[in-house]
Amino acid sequence: MAKETPRKKEAPEEMAKIIAEPIEVKEKLEGIEEVQAKESDWKPVTDVGKKVKSGEISDIEQLFNQGYMILEAGIIDALLQDLGEELLLVGQAKGKFGGGQRRIFKQTQKKTAEGNKPKFTTCAVIGNKDGYVGIGVGKAKETVPSREKARRNAKLNFIRVRRGCGSWECNCRQAHSIPFSATGKCGSVEIELIPAPKGKGLCVEKEMAKILTLAGIKDVWSKTQGQTGTKLNLIHATYDALKKLSQIKVRPEDIAKRGIIEGKLKEASVRENTVEAVGEQ
Ligand SMILES: [Zn+2]
Numbered sequence: 001m002a003k004e005t006p007r008k009k010e011a012p013e014e015m016a017k018i019i020a021e022p023i024e025v026k027e028k029l030e031g032i033e034e035v036q037a038k039e040s041d042w043k044p045v046t047d048v049g050k051k052v053k054s055g056e057i058s059d060i061e062q063l064f065n066q067g068y069m070i071l072e073a074g075i076i077d078a079l080l081q082d083l084g085e086e087l088l089l090v091g092q093a094k095g096k097f098g099g100g101q102r103r104i105f106k107q108t109q110k111k112t113a114e115g116n117k118p119k120f121t122t123c124a125v126i127g128n129k130d131g132y133v134g135i136g137v138g139k140a141k142e143t144v145p146s147r148e149k150a151r152r153n154a155k156l157n158f159i160r161v162r163r164g165c166g167s168w169e170c171n172c173r174q175a176h177s178i179p180f181s182a183t184g185k186c187g188s189v190e191i192e193l194i195p196a197p198k199g200k201g202l203c204v205e206k207e208m209a210k211i212l213t214l215a216g217i218k219d220v221w222s223k224t225q226g227q228t229g230t231k232l233n234l235i236h237a238t239y240d241a242l243k244k245l246s247q248i249k250v251r252p253e254d255i256a257k258r259g260i261i262e263g264k265l266k267e268a269s270v271r272e273n274t275v276e277a278v279g280e281q
Pocket residue numbers: 165166167170171172173174176197198
């Protein structure tokens with residue numbers, strides 16, 4: 001009993017910290033620009049990185065066609081322009097006034113002899129809104145490093161999304177939706193993405209919609225099962241489903257029928273090449 005009393009006394013201090021947090025974040029936003037400046041003079045370490053820097057690889061298509069691994073965040077910065085970024089709401093506010101509002105940082109604590117040691121988890125999504133997207137999770141003892149880790153991890157987890165139009169209600173042969181339904185799983189969360197007709201929009205949970213928007217998918221339905229309130233699991237299940245889209249074998253005749261495109265939307269000539277490449281597989 002005597003041991004527990006000092007912990008209780010700490011509680012108001014924590015509360016004050018949490019209330020002061022938004023101001024802290026604003027101050028540190030200036031620091032991010034410095035980090036971005038550092039990224040521009042990027043020195044590649046891996047073979048792929050050196051090829052990208054020297055201009056031997058100028059298109060991200062090459063990376064995915066030849067099955068290279070992305071082990072440096074600089075590769076994505078060099079090859080893709082106009083990247084959109086979003087931090088997903090994976091945590092919730094604590095303390096007074098009910099708490100429970102959704103926040104970008106998930107706070108957890110470890111109890112130690114010195115006191116409570118908080119840790120912040122955050123999840124970033126980065127995409128070019130045209131077939132390439134990545135998701136990363138970062139954890140750190142403070143908010144800013146955890147966000148930087150999440151951004152870096154997102155760039156390392158980039159995937160190429162297969163798009164098309166697989167809806168029975170729509171026969172447009174354009175890549176506004178997905179070519180067939182796909183399922184993904186993480187923890188108890190199971191999710192099925194279902195192609196929807198043009199103009200339907202993203203009929204999915206809000207955090208999922210952010211991922212799908214950055215992936216360049218415009219119309220989709222979904223069906224979920226399990227504890228979807230666990231946002232990190234829901235996010236990973238969505239990422240899993242997007243990955244599975246590319247793992248399914250497609251017949252060459254279906255590529256034209258469903259308007260299947262891997263990655264970026266391109267001019268007609270380039271598209272034919274990829275159709276051939278996909279057909280060969
Ligand atoms: Zn369509």
